[in-house]
Amino acid sequence: SVDIVHPDPNTAGGILETKRIGDFASKHGIGFMHHHAAGPISFLGCVHSAAATENFMWLEHHAVDKKDWENLVTGFEGPIVKDGYVTVPEKPGIGVELNEEMVKKYLIKGEKLFAPTPEWDKIRAWDRLWS
Template sequence: MAMYDLTWCGGISEGKKISDLANTYYIPTMMHTAGGPILWYASVHLAASVTNLHFVESVYPYWKERDPFFFANAPQVENGLVRPPDLPGLGLQFNPGLFDRKELIVETIAGN
């Protein structure tokens, strides 16, 4: 089995190449997604596009509890399946008022 993490291997395109090469030799692939929520969104999209995906390793508290705090449409696993958002790009949709919440610290690291 070929296992990869999109943040370590070079992103979505590189992950697709790994899966395609493994598929040439009938090798199943799996993804590691224990990073942030953007990794989860990207991995869900790629998982929907590869034919030799065996499974996606994920962290239940991340997608079930943490991600919905930030995103209105965090992909959720239901009966072992997950669907990617159908919005443009990765489909990220921040919760309304997220950046106005008192308990959230927003720091500007570049620009004016």
């Protein structure tokens, strides 16, 4: 028995699967929150999922002190998180665009933005460096 489910969309199957987890929990009177410790694109994916899930409680946000975190995306007016709240973007998709020039500043030396990834072309790529 649990009181709260705490999935991370980056590891639980994405935005829709995370919402399904929240919906399932709601049917059983269980609270739902998002685990999140990544960039602004996945954060806003969490925001969309949370806004569409009835039993949403809160969303983790670990980037309050990360330089340039909000600058990794464009198309969002003002700070993404303001006074502890986030306005759900209404633009298509997640609601923001990737700021490619800013992302390039943080690439690992020798890596390219959008480098070819043929190793991911298999059903089971086993490419994760974590978990």
